[in-house]
Amino acid sequence: MKLNRLAMSVAALAFVSTGLFAGTSSMNVEKMFEKECQGCHGPNHEGGVGADLRPNAIARKNSQMLAETILNGRPGTAMPQFKEKFSKADADKMVDYIQHFKGKKIEVLTLENVKAGWKKLNDRMKFLKKYPHAVDVKKNTDICFVTERDAARVVFIDGTSGKVLSRHPAGFAVHVTVTNKRQPRYAYSISRSGLVTMFDLNTPGQQKIAEVQVGSDSRGLAVSPDGKYLMAGNYVPGGAILMDAMTLEPLKVYPTSSVIDTEGNIGSSRVAGIYDTPYGPYIAFALKDAGHVYIVDYSKPNFPIVGDIPNIGKILHDGFENEGKEMGRYIMQASQGSDVMGVIDFKTKSLVAKVYTGPGTKPHPGQGSSWYNDRYGQLYATNSMNVGDVVIWDSEWNVVKNVATAGGGLFVGTSEHTPFIWSDCVLGGPANWNKIYLINKQTLETDRILTVGTKRGTIIDPVTHKTLYSWKVPTVKDKKGHIVVPRILHAEPANHGHWTMVSEWNAGRIGIYEAKTGKFVKYIKGLTTPTFTYSIEHRQTIPGA
Secondary structure, eight states: HHHHHHHHHTTTTOOOOOOTTTTTTOOOHHHHIIIIIHHHHOTOOOOOSSSSOOOTTTTTOHHHHHHHHHHHHOOOOOOOOOOOTTTTHHHHHHHHHTOOOOOOOOOOOOOOHHTTTEEESSOHHHHHHHSSSSSSSSGGGGEEEEEEETTTTEEEEETTTOOOOOOOOOOTTTEEEEEEETTTTTEEETTTSSSSEETTTTTTOOEEEEEEOSSHHHHHHEEEETTSEEEEEEEEEEEEEETTTTTTEEEEEEEESSHHHHSSEEEEOOEEEEETTTSSSSSEEEEEETTEEEETTSSSSSSSSEEEOSSSOEEOOOOOOOOOOOTEEEEEEEEEETTEEEEEEETEEEEEEEEETTTTTOOOOOOOEEEEETEEEEEEEOOBBSSSSEEETTTTTOOOEEESSSSOOOEOOOTTTTTOOOOOOOSTTTTTTTTEEEEEETTOSSSEEEESSSSSSEETTTTTEEEEEEEEEOBBBOTTTTTTOOOOEEEEEETTTEEEEEEEEGGEEEEEETTOOOOOOEOOSSSSSSEEEEHHHTTTSSOOE
C-alpha cells in the first residue's frame, strides 16, 4: 500500500454487508472471521498462508464457488472444511461479508494498552519459598504442556507416566508454550486471542502467577536464555511486546503498523515467529507481511532494535535455529509466500542465504529439525504445507535431499534420542492425515511409516511393506455418529528421550511411541483437540524453542 493509500486505509469505513445472502443465518460473520479465518487470511483480508480475500482479488470468483470452498475446504492446502460449524446460510453470509468488505482502521500497539491488561494472580515469591521443588512430579522438567485448542486450555502432563496433572483456561486456541531455560519452574503460554499466561510448575496443580492481554490476535512467544525477558508477537495490533519474565510486566512495545514491505509499499504487518538465542543477548521477531526480521538487544538500555534484515521473502511465518557448532547463530526463517527458508546470521545481522523449497510448497517447519549427519555434517529440515515433501539442506545452505511423504504437513521434529525425523501429513486430506513418516537421519530415506487407522495402527517398512508393529486403536465417532479418521500431528520427545508423543487432534488423545523404534506404547485420552505438546526437558536443549 503506497503512502496515499495508507491514509485511505486508516480512515476506512466500518464493515458493511449487503445482506443479500443473510437467509436464516444469525452468525456474527465479523467475529467468526476474526476467530477462524483471520490467522491465515489476515485482519484486512490481505492474505498470508491463505488467499487474498479483498474484494478486488475475488471479484471474478463465483459466490457459489466461494461458499462451497468454505463448507468443503480445499484439498492439499491449509483451508479446512467448515461444514460442521457452518450452515449453507452461514457460508453464504460469510461470502457476502467478504465480497463487500471495506477494510478497517489499522490499530496501533501501545504500551499503555498492554499494561492495562496485566494482572498478578499469585505471589511468585511466596510460592518460591514454599515450593523449592516440584510437588506433582519428581522434577519440573518431567512436565509436558498440551494445548487444547477448542477448549481454550492448557493441560499439564507428567511426561514420564502420561498422567494428567492439571488443566487451566488460557485463552482461545492456545498456540505456543515456552519454558524459562534459566528457571524451568516457570513456563508460559500465548493464545490466538492474545492472552499470555505464566505458570509455576513447582506448585500443586501448576498455578498461574500472572497474565497479560497483549492484543486480540497473537502467535509467537520466546524467553531470553538469561531468564529475564519474555517477548510476544501480535497479529492485531501488529507488533511485539517485551515483558519481565518474572512478573509479565510489559516493558516495551515495538509497533509494526507502518513498515516497508518487500515491494517498497508502506503498510501494517503482523508479527509471526519470535526467536531467542544462546548466541548473544538477542531476541528476533519476524514481520510476516513486510518480509523483515528485527533483532532486539535486551542487554542495552531501552532494548533497542539493533538489526533489520529486509527482503527475506513474502509471508514470513515460523522458523527454528541451528544446533551443533555455534548453536543458535542462524535462524531458518520460513517465507511461505516465496517458498524459501531464509538463513539469518545473528553475528553479522544479515541474510546469508535463501534455501528454495520448491514452487507452491509453503514451508512450515514448526519446531524444525537440526541434527548431525555422518556424510553431510549438520543438517536441517522443514515440512511443506501444500506438498508431501520434506526438504533437507546442509550448512552450506544447499538442498541435499527431498523426501516424499503422503501429503502436506505442519511439523517435522527430532531429538538426539531417536534415529528418525518425524514428519506429519496433517494437511494431506482424510486419506493421509493419519500418517507420520519416520525418516532415517543418516540415510535420509523413509525408514518407517506410522499409520493410525480407525481400528488398528501400524508401523510398516515402506520398501518391503512388511508390518513391523501393530496395535488396537479405539474407534472414535463424531457428534453425528460418523467414524473419525484420526488426524495426527506434532511429534514431541518426552520421558528422557524414551518416548515420542503424537497428538491425535480430532480423536481427543495423544499417542505415545518408543522414540527408537516407533512402537506404540499407550494413549493419553480425554483431551479436547490436543494440538501441540511441549516437553519442558526437551525444550531446555533446543535453541529458540
